[in-house]
Amino acid sequence: xxxxxxxxxxxxxxxxxxxxxxxxxxxxxxxxxxxxxxxxxxxxxxxxxxxxxxxxxxxxxxxxxxxxxxxxxxxxxxxxxxxxxxxxxxxxxxxxxxxxxxxxxxxxxxxxxxxxxxxxxxxxxxxxxxxxxxxxxxxxxxxxxxxxxxxxxxxxxxxxxxxxxxxxxxxxxxxxxxxxxxxxxxxxxxxxxxxxxxxxxxxxxxxxxxxxxxxxxxxxxxxxxxxxxxxxxxxxxxxxxxxxxxxxxxxxxxxxxxxxxxxxxxxxxxxxxxxxxxxxxxxxxxxxxxxxxxxxxxx
Amino acid sequence: xxxxxxxxxxxxxxxxxxxxxxxxxxxxxxxxxxxxxxxxxxxxxxxxxxxxxxxxxxxxxxxxxxxxxxxxxxxxxxxxxxxxxxxxxxxxxxxxxxxxxxxxxxxxxxxxxxxxxxxxxxxxxxxxxxxxxxxxxxxxxxxxxxxxxxxxxxxxxxxxxxxxxxxxxxxxxxxxxxxxxxxxxxxxxxxxxxxxxxxxxxxxxxxxxxxxxxxxxxxxxxxxxxxxxxxxxxxxxxxxxxxxxxxxxxxxxxxxxxxxxxxxxxxxxxxxxxxxx
Ligand SMILES: Nc1ncnc2c1ncn2[C@@H]1O[C@H](COP(=O)(O)OP(=O)(O)OP(=O)(O)O)[C@@H](O)[C@H]1O
Ligand SMILES: [Mg+2]
Numbered sequence: 001x002x003x004x005x006x007x008x009x010x011x012x013x014x015x016x017x018x019x020x021x022x023x024x025x026x027x028x029x030x031x032x033x034x035x036x037x038x039x040x041x042x043x044x045x046x047x048x049x050x051x052x053x054x055x056x057x058x059x060x061x062x063x064x065x066x067x068x069x070x071x072x073x074x075x076x077x078x079x080x081x082x083x084x085x086x087x088x089x090x091x092x093x094x095x096x097x098x099x100x101x102x103x104x105x106x107x108x109x110x111x112x113x114x115x116x117x118x119x120x121x122x123x124x125x126x127x128x129x130x131x132x133x134x135x136x137x138x139x140x141x142x143x144x145x146x147x148x149x150x151x152x153x154x155x156x157x158x159x160x161x162x163x164x165x166x167x168x169x170x171x172x173x174x175x176x177x178x179x180x181x182x183x184x185x186x187x188x189x190x191x192x193x194x195x196x197x198x199x200x201x202x203x204x205x206x207x208x209x210x211x212x213x214x215x216x217x218x219x220x221x222x223x224x225x226x227x228x229x230x231x232x233x234x235x236x237x238x239x240x241x242x243x244x245x246x247x248x249x250x251x252x253x254x255x256x257x258x259x260x261x262x263x264x265x266x267x268x269x270x271x272x273x274x275x276x277x278x279x280x281x282x283x284x285x286x287x288x289x290x291x292x293x294x295x296x297x298x299x
Numbered sequence: 300x301x302x303x304x305x306x307x308x309x310x311x312x313x314x315x316x317x318x319x320x321x322x323x324x325x326x327x328x329x330x331x332x333x334x335x336x337x338x339x340x341x342x343x344x345x346x347x348x349x350x351x352x353x354x355x356x357x358x359x360x361x362x363x364x365x366x367x368x369x370x371x372x373x374x375x376x377x378x379x380x381x382x383x384x385x386x387x388x389x390x391x392x393x394x395x396x397x398x399x400x401x402x403x404x405x406x407x408x409x410x411x412x413x414x415x416x417x418x419x420x421x422x423x424x425x426x427x428x429x430x431x432x433x434x435x436x437x438x439x440x441x442x443x444x445x446x447x448x449x450x451x452x453x454x455x456x457x458x459x460x461x462x463x464x465x466x467x468x469x470x471x472x473x474x475x476x477x478x479x480x481x482x483x484x485x486x487x488x489x490x491x492x493x494x495x496x497x498x499x500x501x502x503x504x505x506x507x508x509x510x511x512x513x514x515x516x517x518x519x520x521x522x523x524x525x526x527x528x529x530x531x532x533x534x535x536x537x538x539x540x541x542x543x544x545x546x547x548x549x550x551x552x553x554x555x556x557x558x559x560x561x562x563x564x565x566x567x568x569x570x571x572x573x574x575x576x
Binding site: 148151152155156157159160162163165166167169170171172173174175176177178184188230289291292293294295296 | 347349369373379384387390395397398399400401404406408411422426430442458465
């Protein structure tokens with residue numbers, strides 16, 4: 001039971017990072033990135049490949065972040081002239097492309113089997129001690145990511161992102177290059193998602209193409225929307241909630257003896273119902289975006 | 300400063316701006332008038348780089364204005380406001396003002412994270428400037444309110460104030476007084492005159508002839524996308540083509556009256572120098 005709780009918390013922290021990343025892109029910047037899992041996946045695979053090649057994880061993780069940042073940059077450049085909706089579709093396509101590369105380039109990615117047997121985090125420890133150390137690391141990185149995202153949302157950078165989200169013409173008229181802003185926020189979001197992906201790989205000592213299905217992007221979106229688009233704390237709350245639910249349902253199955261082929265659909269059903277319920281009762285999410293009151297803050 | 304050289308813009312079969320050439324000198328205040336749909340906003344979009352001309356060229360300060368980099372003119376000192384500002388609902392009035400300023404430290408993600416001191420100093424300076432400008436348009440008390448929640452007229456004022464955060468060299472204003480009450484209009488005119496004294500040239504699209512007559516050195520009248528007059532504001536009413544464009548062909552014996560734009564505009568006789576009737 002303790003191990004299960006630790007597992008859920010670790011996964012919450014890892015997906016919390018991915019959700020904070022998506023919240024920066026979609027909540028603050030209004031970018032409908034439906035390919036978030038690709039950025040996560042690039043980080044995950046880069047870390048897997050590099051650690052397999054013998055790099056220690058403290059070096060592999062930043063490299064994975066850099067690779068995913070580059071991926072974000074590319075997605076931003078790719079559709080710079082597309083209208084928002086078409087760009088959203090393009091991100092979905094890019095994510096599938098990344099998954100197909102992972103599935104088919106066996107020499108690099110291990111193909112359908114993925115990459116396993118990775119030397120994970122803290123190989124010197126085992127059992128609960130290892131889980132606790134992993135949780136501490138993941139929580140620390142989540143805290144760092146969340147504080148960074150919050151800070152970026154508060155300064156002129158975030159202000160321009162929000163203006164871009166609500167009225168891109170006005171942002172342009174005030175001298176802001178919105179394509180450059182978009183590319184920057186995707187690169188930053190990419191680095192964050194890559195961090196989440198890298199941690200995921202290191203924690204599970206495995207990454208495979210099935211972890212990059214579009215459904216995963218949907219899960220991360222669920223976390224952000226549930227928590228409240230545009231609010232960093234909301235993204236973290238949403239990630240905890242969805243992860244707990246997602247991990248808890250198979251556990252529940254054991255308790256009430258449900259057939260195991262049902263758990264998959266039950267998960268989707270439960271998460272879908274909760275999203276619907278929250279959005280009907282609290283359309284802004286559990287922790288809605290707050291207006292910044294700069295004037296009142298002044299001494 | 301700012302010039303258009305034989306600029307044409309068509310939308311499908313419709314020519315919204317038709318072979319327009321113009322030249323705006325430093326510190327000039329030029330009115331742009333014409334009936335609805337005559338191409339005023341389109342011309343402003345062309346001048347500000349928001350639209351690419353079908354043919355012809357726009358030049359500002361020695362460089363060609365390109366619609367591929369619509370953000371650039373604003374950085375170089377050529378700024379515009381919008382006929383309908385559509386301000387963000389989830390940003391405060393003060394935040395919209397700050398977005399109009401140039402805050403290089405805060406705009407850079409790196410410096411946002413690494414040099415909090417510089418970001419704070421920069422922000423404090425611009426908050427001061429913003430509050431001063433907001434006071435001029437009676438919005439200081441609403442600094443922390445959602446910008447999108449303001450009334451239509453207040454949104455126009457905020458749209459104008461945000462543009463002024465960066466001391467532009469040329470300012471293109473699309474109907475700045477539409478929906479603004481008369482006393483505030485007069486103050487706005489005074490404010491715009493002060494801005495001109497500070498070295499800014501202004502192009503003002505307006506339906507309020509009183510405001511135009513009050514403020515402008517010169518007027519361009521557009522009709523169906525073409526410039527039909529380039530004269531002093533008080534000469535407009537003597538121009539047969541302008542009068543006909545606004546009122547249709549004149550029937551003998553019908554007095555020439557033109558209703559000023561906006562919600563509170565009085566009736567203005569363009570024959571009497573645009574004085575309020
Ligand atoms: N993006 C566009 N696509 C198609 N037609 C357009 C577009 N923009 C403007 N037009 C057309 O160009 C003509 C000029 O429009 P414009 O908005 O410039 O008029 P205006 O002089 O600003 O009018 P108003 O006083 O009502 O604001 C109109 O017939 C309009 O329908
Ligand atoms: Mg117009």
